Amino acid sequence: MKTRKDFCSFCGGRVAETYIEKEHQIRRLCLQCEKINRDNPVLVAGVIVIRDGKILLARRAEEPACGKWNYPKGHVELGETVERAAVREVTEEIGVSPELFGLLGVFSYPASPVINIAYAGTVRSELTRDAAEVSELAWFSKADIPWDSLAFEDDVEALKQICARPDFGLTVTA
Numbered sequence: 638m639k640t641r642k643d644f645c646s647f648c649g650g651r652v653a654e655t656y657i658e659k660e661h662q663i664r665r666l667c668l669q670c671e672k673i674n675r676d677n678p679v680l681v682a683g684v685i686v687i688r689d690g691k692i693l694l695a696r697r698a699e700e701p702a703c704g705k706w707n708y709p710k711g712h713v714e715l716g717e718t719v720e721r722a723a724v725r726e727v728t729e730e731i732g733v734s735p736e737l738f739g740l741l742g743v744f745s746y747p748a749s750p751v752i753n754i755a756y757a758g759t760v761r762s763e764l765t766r767d768a769a770e771v772s773e774l775a776w777f778s779k780a781d782i783p784w785d786s787l788a789f790e791d792d793v794e795a796l797k798q799i800c801a802r803p804d805f806g807l808t809v810t811a
């Protein structure tokens with residue numbers, strides 16, 4: 638994933654790789670406003686939705702990991718809270734606004750620019766639609782989770798955690 642930019646995020650000026658004495662690092666320094674432009678991680682937020690003891694998963698219709706399953710999630714936009722982003726992204730994918738019960742965990746990996754923030758929640762009404770980026774939505778009991786067909790490392794970790802944590806009042810049934 639390409640996250641580096643040639644232009645300053647603050648003023649739009651040109652940036653150049655420059656050694657920054659006090660940080661002992663080469664950083665991308667703006668030649669115009671002299672601010673350091675950092676390669677920030679990408680934030681993704683989502684919700685593991687549980688209802689009647691089953692977990693909702695979405696089958697991806699887009700690369701990366703097209704055809705694999707993940708819990709509904711998407712990018713956090715500037716200017717919104719992480720909780721809002723999680724609810725918005727999930728609503729876009731399933732057509733129903735989820736109710737959040739709490740933070741399940743934060744999942745990050747040294748080789749990935751993405752930091753995943755997963756909430757646990759539920760829905761009170763029927764799912765109304767599939768978004769274009771999702772080819773199928775389905776409910777899985779613990780025994781049916783498609784471990785070999787999960788899209789990302791954080792899907793595996795987050796699902797393992799939710800199965801081991803009945804403290805949200807959302808027990809995943811076998």
Ligand SMILES: [Zn+2]
Nearest residue numbers: 645648667670
């Ligand atoms: Zn600048």
